[in-house]
Amino acid sequence: xxxxxxxxxxxxxxxxxxxxxxxxxxxxxxxxxxxxxxxxxxxxxxxxxxxxxxxxxxxxxxxxxxxxxxxxxxxxxxxxxxxxxxxxxxxxxxxxx
Numbered sequence: 001x002x003x004x005x006x007x008x009x010x011x012x013x014x015x016x017x018x019x020x021x022x023x024x025x026x027x028x029x030x031x032x033x034x035x036x037x038x039x040x041x042x043x044x045x046x047x048x049x050x051x052x053x054x055x056x057x058x059x060x061x062x063x064x065x066x067x068x069x070x071x072x073x074x075x076x077x078x079x080x081x082x083x084x085x086x087x088x089x090x091x092x093x094x095x096x097x
Contacts, residue, residue: 029071030083044084053077059094066093 026033030043050056056078060070068086073079082090 027069029069029081031067031069032083045081046084046087047073047075047079047081048090049076049079051078056080062093063090068093 027043030045032043048059050059056072060072060080063070063082066089068082068090070080070082073081
């Protein structure tokens with residue numbers, strides 16, 4: 001009985017292995033401060049696609065220099081994700097380069 005209970009508890013704990021870990025209250029992707037944000041608020045992300053991975057890396061660097069956080073998309077190395085609210089800023093930054 002105890003072995004069964006322990007196994008179920010281990011299974012439950014293993015679900016938390018895939019939860020992203022943050023070392024601060026500011027999201028590394030969108031820059032939102034969790035303390036200031038409402039719980040349950042979702043931040044929509046926009047996927048930008050580039051011709052190839054090198055161009056995507058260059059775009060990430062340009063956006064970061066301007067304070068826009070991004071992340072590589074899991075659907076392709078030539079794609080990145082940015083917060084929807086930063087889309088217009090990102091367009092103007094990337095067009096100017």
